[in-house]
Structure formats: structure tokens, C-alpha cells
Amino acid sequence: MDEFLRLFTYGFFQKALLAALFTSISAGITGTYIVSRRIVFIGGGITHASFGGIGLAFLLGFNPLLGAALFAVLTAYGIQFFSDRVHIREDSSIAIWWSLGMALGVIFVFLTPGYTPNLMSYLFGNILTVRTSELWAMLLLLILLCAFFARWYREILYIAFDEEFARASGIPVRFFNYSLMTLIALVMVMNIRAVGIILILSLMTVPQATANLFTRDFRIMMLLSVVFAFCGTFTGLILSYFLNIPSGAAIIFTLILAFALFKLLKREKWSHARR
Amino acid sequence: MEKPIVHINHVTFAWDQEPVLEEVDLKIFDRDFIGMIGPNGGGKSTLIKIIMGIITPDKGKIYFREDLPRLKRPIGYLPQVKNIDRQFPITVEDVVRSGALMRQIPFATAAHEKARALELLEEMGMVAFHRKAIGELSGGQMQRVFLCRALISDPRLLILDEPDTFVDNRFEGELFEKLQELNQKMAILLVSHDMGTITSSVRTIACVNRRLHYHASPDITTDDLKTYNCPIELITHGEIPHRVLQKHHHHG
Numbered sequence: 001m002d003e004f005l006r007l008f009t010y011g012f013f014q015k016a017l018l019a020a021l022f023t024s025i026s027a028g029i030t031g032t033y034i035v036s037r038r039i040v041f042i043g044g045g046i047t048h049a050s051f052g053g054i055g056l057a058f059l060l061g062f063n064p065l066l067g068a069a070l071f072a073v074l075t076a077y078g079i080q081f082f083s084d085r086v087h088i089r090e091d092s093s094i095a096i097w098w099s100l101g102m103a104l105g106v107i108f109v110f111l112t113p114g115y116t117p118n119l120m121s122y123l124f125g126n127i128l129t130v131r132t133s134e135l136w137a138m139l140l141l142l143i144l145l146c147a148f149f150a151r152w153y154r155e156i157l158y159i160a161f162d163e164e165f166a167r168a169s170g171i172p173v174r175f176f177n178y179s180l181m182t183l184i185a186l187v188m189v190m191n192i193r194a195v196g197i198i199l200i201l202s203l204m205t206v207p208q209a210t211a212n213l214f215t216r217d218f219r220i221m222m223l224l225s226v227v228f229a230f231c232g233t234f235t236g237l238i239l240s241y242f243l244n245i246p247s248g249a250a251i252i253f254t255l256i257l258a259f260a261l262f263k264l265l266k267r268e269k270w271s272h273a274r275r
Numbered sequence: 276m277e278k279p280i281v282h283i284n285h286v287t288f289a290w291d292q293e294p295v296l297e298e299v300d301l302k303i304f305d306r307d308f309i310g311m312i313g314p315n316g317g318g319k320s321t322l323i324k325i326i327m328g329i330i331t332p333d334k335g336k337i338y339f340r341e342d343l344p345r346l347k348r349p350i351g352y353l354p355q356v357k358n359i360d361r362q363f364p365i366t367v368e369d370v371v372r373s374g375a376l377m378r379q380i381p382f383a384t385a386a387h388e389k390a391r392a393l394e395l396l397e398e399m400g401m402v403a404f405h406r407k408a409i410g411e412l413s414g415g416q417m418q419r420v421f422l423c424r425a426l427i428s429d430p431r432l433l434i435l436d437e438p439d440t441f442v443d444n445r446f447e448g449e450l451f452e453k454l455q456e457l458n459q460k461m462a463i464l465l466v467s468h469d470m471g472t473i474t475s476s477v478r479t480i481a482c483v484n485r486r487l488h489y490h491a492s493p494d495i496t497t498d499d500l501k502t503y504n505c506p507i508e509l510i511t512h513g514e515i516p517h518r519v520l521q522k523h524h525h526h527g
Contacts, residue, residue: 032364036363036364038360087291154372154373157365157369157373158373158376160363161360161363161365161370161373162354162359162373164324164329164354165352165354165373165376166373166376167329168327168328168329168348168350168352168377169347169376169377170328170347170376171376212364215364216364216365216366216408216410216411217364217365217366217369217406217408218364218365218369221364
């Protein structure tokens, strides 16, 4: 217990805790959007393609998150553009961008001379080593995201629910779609630090699935997702520290366990109610 | 002479070189009640999208009467329920309020908007469901909610896209009564495959199969349909005799 309390006085742990909080809020909000719109696999394409940017950054020696952001945003636009204009089926378009990014990443990392020690932390995340500058970037992005959703909540909801109707009413649907994809791509990149490229997607879908057990109101689903995401990341963070396992995996494991538990509890309650 | 509220003038449209609509003309007047029929893929949905401004025609234009506000098209739209994602996390109240986007003048406050939404739901007997998720409703209940969404913008033209599919019989009767009542205040364009619906409620018929043929009466015969080159798969109800197979008047 003593050690547990002392943990909160360590600078690195305080930073990790803040990162967990920022990550949970941003993933809770954007995740609700992508789950509701059924564009989870666009998210998959974006996160995996961002590996290309990380590889490029290793090769040329600049900040890997910048490279990831570049690739993530380009992929988001690429997928949208391919299915809008080039008439390629959306799922095929996702697969093309997804694998292109990964392939480029592998080539870049291979070409990088010497050993690339941090590679694993980008693939699987390491929230315990998050830097102050990264926290600032996360906070800035979070403020931008919250402001965007607060200002245009209804427009976002209506476009997601019935895009055609929204277009008929004259909302600039394309502007919203591209802006939201940009924000989502950036949120994903910022969350690479917490859970890593491979696991980001679950942070944006598992808490939402849990929230969806209790509500089918978009606004409440966002709030609940944030709560579940934070409980999961916090618990995962503690587990990661004490068991000395990678934070990303610990977090995702906790989230899925929570989902399974609530799902079972709910079924129990249901079958009681039915009798 | 009375001017039409909407005038579709020589509209031509193609998807990827494939012509869907050719030289389509239609005038919709105040208090018209037009039934739109035609084969699947004949261009009905495309024409509706053009009227609503979702797509722009390749040739031709849509005119709205000068006295109508310019800002937004004065249209209420009831989509096909089967195109709605039933899993989407949105409440009934929010669905109705989304219709306020189509208003010429937005409600002064969110509270006004909410009050009007609840009032409309009350009229449709759906107010008890306003906190429910859209997916928890039956097909007929969903259509009532979407009718509220269409009406919250005080439209001059109400477009209904096949409202008779997936609807329970009880609601169908209520819906068509409601439409007659609404028709006192607005024009109605009703897309349907159901000849019973068409002949019992509309006043005129538009057959759409690439071209549009206007039939100034609700009675239409298979011969008419042949002349209009408008083969349709009709839904008929049991052995109830149908006007569609019999009389042959008002031709052209």
C-alpha cells in the first residue's frame, strides 16, 4: 500500500496519469464517433499506416510522432478521396492505405543504420515514459477536439446519423467529414504513446462497447466511454507498473475484461427481469 | 395563373455516363398530392435527391416560387426506414430536432426547438418514446418519428419515400389520414409501389422511368403504363378489385 501511494509522488507517474486522462477523454469522444458511424476500420487503416511515418522519422532523424501524424492525416484523406472520387470500394481502399503505410515503415526502419531501440515503444506503447512536451501537445489537441465537438455537437451527430439529410439541409458535410478525420487521425497519433499503434483501435472501441451496454444516447455514450476508458487506462497503468508488463497490453486487457464483466452482469440482470 | 411552388425544368442526369433521368419536367403546385411510381432503378430516388438539392442535375434546373424563402429548400423528407441505421445511438427527440436544420429561420432557443419537437411527437402519439433510442422502435413508430422530423421545418412540400413498406396496417391507415390533413397545408409527393395507396390517396400520378410522364388523375391503367413505358411491379392486396386493371379514362 505504501508503495502504491508513493507512486503518486513520482514525476514520471504523475505524467503517465495525466497522459492516461488526456488519452481517455480524446479516445472516448472520437471513438464514440467512429463506432457510431461504423468507420472503425478506417481508424485501423490510419493507425497502422502511421507506422510508415515513424519509420521515415527514424531514417531521417526527426520526431517519430510528427512522422506518424503526417502519415495518419494523409491516409485519412487518401481513404476518403479514393472512395469519393476514384470509386474504389471503401474497404479495399482502407486495405491499400493500411498496407502501404506498414510496408513503407518496414522499408524505412530496415534502411535506418544501427539499432532502433524505441521501435517497440511505438508499436506497443509505453505510457510510463511520456514526456512533458508530449503532454502539452496532447492537452492542446484535447482542447481543440472538445471545442470542436462542443461548438458543432448537433451538426456532427446529425451528419453521422443521416449524412444525406444533413447534406440536403445545407450543412457543409464535406468540411465536417475532413475536419473530423483530421482530428481523429491526430488523436490516434497522440495516443500511440499510451497504447501503441497496434492497440489504439481498442481504446477507441472497447470503452464504447461497454458504454453502449448502458445507453444509446450519443452524448451519454461519449461521457460513459471517457469514464470507462479512464478506469481502464488507470488500472492498466498500475498493473503495468507492478507486474512490469507493457502498458498498452495491460490497458487493453483491463478494458476488455471490464467489458466482459459488465456484459455478463447485464445478461444476468436481464434474465432476472424476464422471469 | 397559379405558379408552381417547385418547377423541375428539363432535368437530365447521368451516373458515370449512364443516363438516369432525361428531360424531366414536373410542376408541383400548392396542395398537390402526387404519387410517384416507376420501376426500381428508373430514377425515382435520383429525382428526389435532385429536388432536395443533394445532387445537381447535369442539365436543366429546379425553380422554387419567388415568394418562398431562399435560404433553404422548403421541403420535408421522410426517408425509407430500411436505410436508417437502427444501431445508431441517437434518441427519438434528437432525430426530430435534426429536422430543424431544414428550417428557414432556426428556433430562437434550444428550448423552443425541444418544445416543438415534443409537441409534434405528442400529435403522433409518440411523446412517451422521446428518450428512447431510435432502434428500439418498430418500423411504423420510426416512420411517425421521421414524419415529425420532416414537419418540424414547416415545409411547403412533403416528400415521402415508400412509406408503405414495413409498416403495420394500423399505422398505414393513420398515416394516410394524417397525410390528407397535412395536404390542406402543403403539397405532397409520395413515392410508392403500392397501387392501393396510390389510387386511394393521391390526386395525380407521375411515372418515372428515365423520362417522366404526368398523369392528371389517380386512375391509371396498365395500358397507360405501357404507353408511358413505365413497367412497375405493383403490390396489390388480395382479391380486392383494383381500378388499375379496369377503367380507362382521363387518358393523357
